[in-house]
Amino acid sequence: MSGSNDPPDFPSWVEANGDALMRFAYLVIGDHERAADAVQDALVAACQLSSRLVTGAAARQAATAIQSAPEGQGPDDPTSSESDGAEIVVLRIKTADGTREVVVRYSGGARNGFDDGTTRHELTTDSARPLLTGATSPSSLSLAVATLLGN
Template sequence: MTGSDDAMTDTLTSAFRRHAGQAPPVDGLPEKVVVLARRRRRLRVTVAVAAIVVAAASIPVAFVASVRDTVPTATRPHPAWRWESYRGIEVQVPPDWGYGVPGRSWCAGTERGAPRPGAVGRPGPVQDVRCMPDYPPVDQRENWLVFGGNEAGVHRYDAGWVEETRRLHGGSVTVFTDDAALRRAILGSVRPIVGTDEHGCPVDHGVVGDQAGYRPTDGGLPRPETVESVSVCRYTLTSGSAFPLLSSGRLTGEAAGRVVAAIRSAPESDVTVAGDGAEIAVLRLHTDDDRTREVVVRYSDSTGNGFDDGTTRRELTADAIRPLLTGPNSPSQLSGAVAKLLGG
């Protein structure tokens, strides 16, 4: 290997890395450029380098490429995938993905059951543990999508696993997978929520600014048989949140009618609302006369938790609350009495 060859390789590599942050990520491009440059080296040096690469392959190492905060190229919505919302953005994931991502506290998590095809995670209380390395061994990994405040960028790990973060509309989506096509499809579906999300939930709501005093004004609960769907919208009550929507979901058909019937059957309550909760949910009941009525669901106050349709306040019951606070709407904070109703 000559000095001029080394200088040329170093110059090309340095120039490429200087400009990598100004271009969208392309799988494998940095490695390809370096490989092409180094083909000029003699065989004995190539063999030595290959030995080092093989020795290092068993160690999980993240290779980072910086990218600008940018809107990903939009893709056609996948008709069979479901939508997930958080703050001001929504994104599609495969329908068989579950919920709950241990993230960088994976080594302290409880034992999981059968491997899942993937999972969606949202910020919330986590165990204060830093596991090494950042992700589980290859045979314990699953596809993940996490909402949160991560910086935009691409991190490459061992065995072809990649973590990529895109930022949009004040939020971020991080996907961790070894399937490049799946990663592109998910990140390509990210879009800002304009008005209401795919499940019919507003990105903001009046109850957030007046959690104790807010009451719906649209006439109370409709008859269960008239309800075509129920949008379940979960909000943070933390002040200063530009986009307080934490998650959403939708019940349709018989499931929607059953939950409305369960709310109507709940005992009436005259307990004063405390107004000190961390989260709250709003149900938007869509009826066959093209009207939308609301029910406020308080579950994280110190007192006064229950359903409020603007006409009647009712107690929370297991039959009524369990179909609502599940899946994407699993609460991160709630009172002990409500936890018992949920089976906690």
């Protein structure tokens, strides 16, 4: 349970302050559509904890590991009180056909894995290690994912 001095969660903060952000952006930009885009871009940037560009052989290796992972979800942690977890990674994959996004869930008790909107794949050591360790290591891993990574 949160104390009265705890900051609100991000969605609650956006709900409480979104209109003021839009008014400010409109005053600065003078166009409603561009102001809405600017606010959305700012909120996305505020949520972004880290970023890294992977290209060449490392990108191909990561993509192959994700595609080779078994279809489905997991590893899940039934002892966790959070079903989806509070953190995700969004992979932006640029191909000749355009940019696709793949959501990686790793901090909850359920639905951990890769989701491209069509097919879900489990997190495996080979697919998760390049994304969830090192400089872009997340602040929270489910017990099952931490065990998978050897943490």
